[in-house]
Amino acid sequence: MGNITCLTALLITLLARGTSQQRVTCDAGQFKVGQNASVTCNFNHSVENTGHQISVMHYPFNASDRFSEKRILRCLRSNDLQPICEVAEGVLWNGNITDRLTLDIPDVTADFDGHYLCQLMPPDGMIMTVCSLTVEETPAQNSSIARSGSWTAFIIVTSTFFGLVAIPALILCIYIIW
Structure with a gap:
């Protein structure tokens, strides 16, 4: 571009x-x-x-x-x-x-x-x-953007983990127990 x-x-x-x-x-x-x-x-x-x-x-x-x-x-x-x-x-x-x-x-x-x-x-x-x-x-703006980007990445990884791994595992455990 x-x-x-x-x-x-x-x-x-x-x-x-x-x-x-x-x-x-x-x-x-x-x-x-x-x-x-x-x-x-x-x-x-x-x-x-x-x-x-x-x-x-x-x-x-x-x-x-x-x-x-x-x-x-x-x-x-x-x-x-x-x-x-x-x-x-x-x-x-x-x-x-x-x-x-x-x-x-x-x-x-x-x-x-x-x-x-x-x-x-x-x-x-x-x-x-x-x-x-x-x-x-300025460097201060770059670091705040980096922190913001890191926080966003953390939220995305966490929500993906829970959506793809933790919730299906919980449902499987409940199914096995019943």
Whole structure:
């Protein structure tokens, strides 16, 4: 699954280059759970008042299929060139679009782990690029997850034992005694 996601991101990046003389770059990074994270789309010129449509998509690293993308930001331009923008829940944006657009993710969680696709759609085509945001879990969270996983495994083993061994043995003993 991870290979498919990486291959998709690479393909998108390769196809995006050379569509126009304009360029888009993307900056994200590596963050720990609970930190404030950000994704920045950089344009090589000011897109303010240009009429270009802009969107940012998220493709999780752990995606189960290729259709698990999520739209993080979408800006459409009205006739007077004022953007009409939608921002996903959990993401903050200050409303500024110049030669860059920055999305802030306060208290980042593993749900935001993945590839981010910045798209700029001028009238003559589409320009896009991909960057990755990695969210690391802290050791305390890993140990609590491990403890939780161990407890779950104990419950499963115990209930399986009673269901497959102890209860039939009890029924057999009762049958023999009667």
